[in-house]
Amino acid sequence: MSKPDPEFMAGSDEFATVRQIEYLESVRTHGSIFAASRALGRHHSTIQHSLQQLEKKEATQNRNLHLGDKVAPGFAIKGTSTLFGKDGKPAAQWVKTNRDDTQYAETMKAFALALGEDIKGLAKPVETPGHGNDELMVVIPIGDPHHGMKAWSAETGGASFDLEIAERLNKSAIDRLLQSGPDADTALILNLGDTFHSASGANTTVKGTPVDVDGRWAKVQKVGLMIMIYTIDRALQKYKKVVFRLNIGNHDGESAYGLSLMLACYYHNEPRVTIDLSPAKAWYMQFGKVLIGSSHGDTMKESDLLSIMSCDRPKAWGETSHRVWYCGHIHHSRVIEGRGGVVEYFRTLAPSDAWHSGQGYRSGRDIVMIVLHKEFGEVERHRVDVSMLEATKVPQVIELAGSL
Numbered sequence: 001m002s003k004p005d006p007e008f009m010a011g012s013d014e015f016a017t018v019r020q021i022e023y024l025e026s027v028r029t030h031g032s033i034f035a036a037s038r039a040l041g042r043h044h045s046t047i048q049h050s051l052q053q054l055e056k057k058e059a060t061q062n063r064n065l066h067l068g069d070k071v072a073p074g075f076a077i078k079g080t081s082t083l084f085g086k087d088g089k090p091a092a093q094w095v096k097t098n099r100d101d102t103q104y105a106e107t108m109k110a111f112a113l114a115l116g117e118d119i120k121g122l123a124k125p126v127e128t129p130g131h132g133n134d135e136l137m138v139v140i141p142i143g144d145p146h147h148g149m150k151a152w153s154a155e156t157g158g159a160s161f162d163l164e165i166a167e168r169l170n171k172s173a174i175d176r177l178l179q180s181g182p183d184a185d186t187a188l189i190l191n192l193g194d195t196f197h198s199a200s201g202a203n204t205t206v207k208g209t210p211v212d213v214d215g216r217w218a219k220v221q222k223v224g225l226m227i228m229i230y231t232i233d234r235a236l237q238k239y240k241k242v243v244f245r246l247n248i249g250n251h252d253g254e255s256a257y258g259l260s261l262m263l264a265c266y267y268h269n270e271p272r273v274t275i276d277l278s279p280a281k282a283w284y285m286q287f288g289k290v291l292i293g294s295s296h297g298d299t300m301k302e303s304d305l306l307s308i309m310s311c312d313r314p315k316a317w318g319e320t321s322h323r324v325w326y327c328g329h330i331h332h333s334r335v336i337e338g339r340g341g342v343v344e345y346f347r348t349l350a351p352s353d354a355w356h357s358g359q360g361y362r363s364g365r366d367i368v369m370i371v372l373h374k375e376f377g378e379v380e381r382h383r384v385d386v387s388m389l390e391a392t393k394v395p396q397v398i399e400l401a402g403s404l
Contacts, residue, residue, distance in 0.1 A: 129237065162214040303338070
């Protein structure tokens, strides 16, 4: 691709990121990727890989073509493309489509509810612990799990990753955190988004970017569900009440909401578990004088989050003195203290995939438990680094009563 295809170069801006537009304009100006790399001061392989990803994205966006005005459920017409024969008359026509997010969300909801009926109320009873502390609540922010991601260490220069590794690391991490954490009445399990690496069996993100996936979509969903069930069941053994919130990410989209619905069905008859089903991007919970806000982190600027919190929850803002946002998305540990509160971003246990590694992204890998006091806010924190988990034996897989 050192000499880009003219047709591709002429019509690719629609799906390009800001950086990809910069690459496209430079290649158009200088005539080749090598010349553009010299002008921009970037390695030619970086530009080539980015434009290859753009070309794949464009192909993915336009591949669901249908004759006439018929489109697949969950999609809307974007435009048409007509092939003319030698006689000048139309010989064939394609309808270009984009996903209709509203209809797609309803389709995913119906799909998840249909699956959920098969597992409704199947959670096995867990004996309520006799100990606790109503002054404390533990929070486990699960940073961007990316279940289903496939990474090969020889290609990424980092660690390998697949479904088996994801299951082992996540279950082992939960075990270690629960062993080290104090007694409390309530545990908040806060999945920060991008639970799944892809949004569907097409193996792309919500916006259509191709990603490397390990296994069929149904297998990825099942492993993700089993990991969440394991996490909630283990928390039930130690805490009297478990609240579970799953944020919708930019990789998995509404499929994450489908997972929440299935968990709500599974724990339907367990009064000690609350599965939050709000589809809102900004989610809040008050614990005494602590106000928690959470979002994946891809749609709202960090500089705006505290003012958004005060606008969305003015009463709770006035009643609290410790206000925090817990977010994911960037895969880095980052804390920003602003007027009235703190915004924090968390790492993930997953390594970088090939694309992010090639772009130079690097970060540590860990998971933490935050202990909150209803009067004094955060009073302690427990951290598990991925290096502590590498030799940990895979915990026993919990079997669902019935088939999925």
